[in-house]
Amino acid sequence: MKLALLLLAACAGKGVDDSAPSDCPAGQPCITITAPADGATIPTCMQVTVAVENVTVVSPVEHSEEVDGEGHWNIVINAEPKNFPCESLECSITLDGYDDGDITIEADLVSNTGVAITDADGAAVLDSASYTLAGDGVVCQ
Numbered sequence: 001m002k003l004a005l006l007l008l009a010a011c012a013g014k015g016v017d018d019s020a021p022s023d024c025p026a027g028q029p030c031i032t033i034t035a036p037a038d039g040a041t042i043p044t045c046m047q048v049t050v051a052v053e054n055v056t057v058v059s060p061v062e063h064s065e066e067v068d069g070e071g072h073w074n075i076v077i078n079a080e081p082k083n084f085p086c087e088s089l090e091c092s093i094t095l096d097g098y099d100d101g102d103i104t105i106e107a108d109l110v111s112n113t114g115v116a117i118t119d120a121d122g123a124a125v126l127d128s129a130s131y132t133l134a135g136d137g138v139v140c141q
Contacts, residue, residue, distance in 0.1 A: 024053045031109045038129040045140040059087040076106040094140045103133045
């Protein structure tokens, strides 16, 4: 297995993203990875940005009780059973320890208590993108 990801605190931008894609069914929660673009070549220190609709993104530490319409998102790398919580629309992650080459990032929308948020059909609300890792040795700080 690869070394554990180091997840760093995210930047500003908490809340619902008003510029989120409009292909989300009315009133349904959605998450879309907006950066880096799918297919991009990425460095070891990577910033993932998402757009979220119909869920207010909050800190899982400060908001640990279940509240309708609130949650956070997790980053999953290469489908490994690790979740790294993000409390704003941007998260920096260090991919140190992963081999250069193909890598998949998944953004999973979850409730304040970490339960998967589902759509009207009961499917987990998530998005994924594929990248080429070209590690430059720069670890996020």
